[in-house]
Amino acid sequence: MARAFKLPDLGEGIHEGEVLAVLVSVGHKVKEGDLILEVETDKAAVEIPSPYTGSVKEILVKPGDTVKVGDVLMTFSNGVEAEPVEAERRMEKPAEAPDEKRAVEKPPEKAKQPVSETRTPTAGGPVPASPSTRRLARELGVDLRLITASGPAGLVTAEDVRAFAEEGKQALALPVAPEVKPSEVKPISIPVPSLPDFTRWGPVERIPVRSIRKATAKQMALAWSQIPHVHNQNMVDMTKLEAFRQKHKPEIEGKGGKLSITVFALKAVATALKTYPRFNASLNTETGEIIIKHYFHIGVAVNTEDGLIVPVIRDVDRKSITELAVELNDLVQRTRMRKATVEEMQGGTFTITNVGPMGGGFFAPIINYPEVAILGMGSSSMQPVVLDKGEKRHEIVPRLMMPIVLCIDHRVLDGADAIRFMKVIIDALEDPDELLMTMI
């Protein structure tokens, strides 16, 4: 019997992926764990290991195909055991793979012949098992004939059925719990007018919106339509911090890190989040609750050729500048190479996006739903600043100023909160010593 391998559920919100590479060919002998496919999902490029030991019977996908969770990617032959019916049940749509057809004709679906015949044991007879065990098998979608019985003279026990169902699950890496979908609260939907035919005005090119682009589009549209955004701009005097940064840059690089402004920002934000936990939250509109998170995983927007990706640095509050500098550098590199894992993309509580390096100024970033705030940083430049020297004496001096923007979810936070939150960040960034304090 052939065993079908389907695109497993790769976790949170991933429905489909694009096949980047097929690492095996038909006839290829693989051991469980060998890499067989590379698939790019909404969140990352993932390498998929074989769940079976056996040889590749058919390959049903080629690079560039978009595959959905549950679609059959390839089949393996080794004639030992077929996958549990459970797997068939989970099919989103009956795929064309041959074994699916067989599945449709599995006993439960088959129409009964005139009862007198079907209900009398045929040679070999039905698998011995008590009625309750047989019921359990149906519940778990297990075909009794596939089970190695532990009872006397081939009697299948309830334990046998459960055990078999378990193996089946593991073999297929199917999720036990159903995936969590983002709640789809639609706004007043005025039907989207269809586009005009642009070729009437000149030649056009059509590029399919896929993977990351598609994900970004969905995520941003969702956030923008759901979250009433409030923006607060401000300028930060980076003069001192920049000096500090230049001074320590080399030693950090020695340790394999990169002492970017973002690293300090991470720290500053972590401090602010601890001071004002409401910024480290999510809003549950269904239950009308604000969920405050007691961990501080901060996402950093990374620009790749394929689009924007937001890897997450965990427990920022518990890491030193140096550690952060090293970790961030590594994470950014891997993300750019699309080697960051799905897990590294998940679980963020706040996001920082720094367009400074590209020369961006003031801008209004969109909150990374379901987070409730995002910090945007522009590029620093020397600017004339009026300093108060006391006794009504003022002095205009050139300082290195950086524009920052804090966007908040007005359902959860108010402008006042935003200003206080910004204050903490500004103070931290303007005064490195202050910032260092928080590191001890």
Next chain:
Amino acid sequence: MVMGELTQESEVLVIGGGPGGYAAAFRAADLGLEVTLVDMQERPGGECLFRGCIPSKTLLYLAELIRDADRAQSMGITFGHPQIDLGTIRKWKQHVIDSLADGLVTLSKKRGVQLIQGRVAFEGSDRARLYDADISHIKFRHAILATGSHPSSLKGVVFNEEGRVMDSARALELADIPETLLIYGGGYIALEMGTVYAALGSHVTLAVRSDRLLRGADPDLAAPLIRRIEKTFDTIYYNTKIATLNETKTGVDVTFDGEVEKPFQTFDRMLIAIGRTPNSKNIGLETTRVKVNERGFVEVNEQQRTSDERIYAIGDVAGGPLLAHKAFHEGKVAAEVIAGEPSAFDFRAIPSVVYTDPQVAWCGLTEEQAQKQNRSIQVERYPWKFSGRATTMDTLEGMTKMIIDPDTKRILGLGITGRNTEGMISEGVLAIEMGALAQDMALTIHPHPTLSETVGEVADIFLGGATHILPKQNKK
């Protein structure tokens, strides 16, 4: 209703209030579904309760009493000749039926099952028309077809109220005790009704097309019964057909075609019990996607689904053994499947019981079936003449028979003939369902002295050591 056509919507429409129908309705209601049960009778119960199992068993019990009173004589107790008062018997029978039917009405009410009296005909896969009812249409999400079956007849013979040619229903009404009664058919209904009328004093003649009675049961199980019947019935004609049949005011003139010395005879009454026909006609099935096979039975799968996704069929109309207890289970399966449970009609042993004297009961694989499938089996028999309990009751003709798989030693079938087998057979059913081995049965302690011991001992024989019978090797 004087004006307009009211339509009612129902989650589950159960058509037919027999054992299958009401079991399905009750289960569905218990699973939180909204159920409407339509039957032509005012109260649920169906053929089984009003014209079948229940009334016949009521009468068979009386027959048993009469015979026991008679047997007692040889044991030292003499009762007078039984005085039979048909009026009281009918009243008693009706009382039995009423108390059970009223119980079902209460159960329906308490469960919120809506009972409607009327006739149903489908008008499509989601609506049915009601005749002779307050509402004219029912729109349903799921329908469970439980219309049952009716006694088959001979070409050109119609059963009518006053007729002398009767079907089982009519026979159970006990219009009178005919001097002579011809029963055509060799199945359990024929034998049971014959037993009743013979006990009440009729001269019973039995004619059967085939060369044996009670097909389905192994011949050796049927044998003791047949020996008895040959005593209590006047005559039994095998391989005999009815060539002509003419009903007169005074009786029924019949010409036999077969091993009969007097081919032309006249009887006071005649009972035709040659099988039953499914009620699948004139209920608008053609307006649905339900498939009906050439014999008129509705095709269903293990979940009792017909080929019309919204419609399920259970009980007699869905084919298989035409037994109430099979209908019960099918009804529950249909209800559970509708409620989304992974149920299926998945049984290994459906028991059959013939309530004659002696009773014959069997379940699982029979010797004959095994032969047809040329499947290797081992058969063990325990003649009741070795049973203490049987001796106390002077029912030595009895026998307990077990069919066993020689390789796995698993119990495949059980057959019992004798007294009270109706209660004993269930142990065999459970054993088969549980996949028990003959040894399990042998190692299970049976109370002594009981007839049920014979079930344990027949397994002992298989294992080579029955207490009350010499081991095989010591034989011959």
Next chain:
Amino acid sequence: MPRKKINLPYNVEYLSVLDEKGTLDEKLEPDIPEEILLNLHRAMLLGRRFDERLLSLQRQGRIGTFAPVTGQEAAQLGASVVLRPTDWFVPSFRETAAELWRGRTMESVILAFGGFSEGARSEKKLNNLPVSIPVASQILHAVGIAWAIKYRQTDDLVMTFLGDGGTSEGDFHEGMNFAGVYQAPVIFVCQNNQWAISVPRSKQTHSKTLAQKSLAYDIPGIQVDGNDVLAVYVAAHEAAQRARTGNGPTLIECVTYRMMMHTTADDPKRYRTEKEVETWRKRDPLSRFQKYLMDKGLLSDDQIEALAEEIKTEIQAAVDHAEDQMKGGVDPLDMFEHTYAELSQNLIDQKEELKKEIVAMKEKNDG
């Protein structure tokens, strides 16, 4: 298939005790206590005088349109006399004299005809329904009340009034039919005053009598001289006995005459001759009754004189009292009262709206 007569044991009686001159037929004289006879006379006189006074008030524009009763005092009072306070009285709109007998005050009559809804207020305890203007529609209410009385198993009864015109209405026939079916304790008193505005009795129905209408419903019907208070009394008394003893309804046709116009807005000269009126004036119920009482020595001219004076002052008091009230003016906002047991929000809003309007008007006039 025979074709034969079904003989219904049925006939319509005619009864008259006093002749036109007021001479008595002793055989038929009812035994009525003196006191009642005198009260009855007083009520008839009061009815007559009050009618005259209302007419003059109307002609002076001090009250609005009303329907005079003159000439029908015997018909309505002779019947009403048999009622007990616990019985129900369901009038049409030409029973003013009887209404006063049943306890309605003259003030309320004046107020009603003066356009004050306060005038139609009829005290619940009196067991009277107010006048019902849609012809014959009140008859069914009487039957309903009578059914309820029977349901409650008291020996009370209901007396309802209609005119000759009313017998043409569907509600009259439905009422008679229901009453017959349920054997309800109700007395239908038909004041056949010969005219329904301009349409004469002869054009109202082809039936010889109105009493015979009861034949169709198999309830007793009797025609009496409606200007002979004793005849009316006898018929009503018998009917009451019947009703109180569970023997069902009765229709009494009182042959009388509408001496005046239909209402004060009507001019009878357009459709009937003075001559006809004259012949009926000779049969005036009041004078006939007075002659009877004088013959019996229960009444003298002087006594009538005195009684008339007494009544006159009584009426005057009522008029003054009523006119004081009317001069007092009204609060228009009261119109919102009594439409429902409670004001709905919608009515509260509308009342508020009118209130503002009134205030605004005031300021405008003052300023």
Next chain:
Amino acid sequence: MAKMTMVQALNLALRQEMENDDRVIVLGEDVGVDGGVFRVTDGLIEQFGDQRALDTPLAESGIVGMSIGMAVYGLLPVCEIQFSGFSYLNFHQLESHAARLRWRTQGQITVPMVLRTPYGGGVRALEHHSESREVFYAHIPGLKMVIPSGPRNARALLVSAIRDPDPVIFFEGKAIYRAFREEVPEEAETMPIGKAKIVREGKDLTMISYGAMMRPTLDAALELKEKDGVEAEVIDLLTISPLDDTVFVESVTKTGRAMVIHEAPRSFGPGAEIVSRLMEKAFYYLEAPIARVTGFDVTIPLFSRENAYLPGVHRITAAARKTLST
């Protein structure tokens, strides 16, 4: 709680009120032995006798006029007019007396009666058996006009109507008499007359309806949610008069869009009044013209065409989409 059809629920209401109060009398054509042509009064004569479940001669005016008398005397009559299409023969009794006696007598004599009658189309009936003429009654000061939309509220409203001090006209939708069943509690339950109810919350559009039209309206709301993601707020008026405008006015101030659905003809129909109230009280919140999905201004056709006349899910959703896109 047992599941009941509207017929059974109404029967329960009558039965319990009759048990609690011997002033309650049910009367009308065929309400006794026959149990009413729709079986609403089934079994009452057996339980309460022919004086409490009173078969009357065939005369609508007689039935209503007599009920008025009973009520005046102090009973609580619940009369049945077999079909609202025949209630014009008793119209004058309602307009001239039932509605006015309280007013006429300055509150001295009142008419606490209920007139029950089936209304509406959709059951393939003959002429005069399918009209929806609630406005006739809603237009008369002194009467209350109630139309339930399902078994549970029908039972509760009928109990309230019987206990109401004023005359109540109680319309029962034939199409929903047995169409569906609902849990109806055994213990007596009442519902305030003159109070509308939000039966489905939403923010995009307010759908106002009542009676038998609630079903297509709710189905339409569901379709709008599934196909267009529109959250329609659905309001069941329950009482036509006195009309409770507070609920739908407040709803429209939230949604900005409104539509009225009824099977009565459009012109001068309930919709006209509802729209006026919205104009008076919610004009500045409206974002689109208010839609009316109603019967047409013709005599309701015989049943071969009635489905085209009666508002259905399709007409309702179409109108809703139009409103939403303005």
